[in-house]
Amino acid sequence: MPFVPVPKDLTKVKTKVALNLTKRQLICFGAAALVGLPTYFLARGALGNTVAVFLMIGLMLPFFFIAMYERDGQPAEKILRNFLRAKLWPGTRPYKTENLYKYLSMGGTPIAKQGKTATKTAARKRPAGTGK
Secondary structure: OOOOOOOOOHHHOOOOOEOOEOHHHHHHHHHHHHHHHHHHHHHHHHHOHHHHHHHHHHHHHHHHHHHHOEEOOEEHHHHHHHHHHHHHOOOOOOOOOOOHHHHHHHOOOOHHHOOOOOOOOHHHHOOOOOOO
16 A cells, blocks of 8 residues: 655645746746856856856856745745844844842832822842842
């Protein structure tokens, strides 16, 4: 009886369209061919065969990278977009945290409790750094 492997995580299964490639890979490889092959044939006479091949490879590599690279379920352009958005346009934090330990070690009260009357506990009376 034949054995068919079934993946444990079905979210990672991609639909294959043709030649065991996904639609995304077919589009990117087609774009690489549309850019790389004419470049090779036009540059071969002027630059020589070896230089034309390296130029073609250099122009096709970004398309192959976009087609194949995926990290944590996100394709390369989403990762690049998120990276650039975080580095170029950093947003402000939607909330501000309070370091309660800082206020306790200084013997003061947190900002949120400054308007209220707070009783000092035994932990606040101890000097900072004593574990007893």
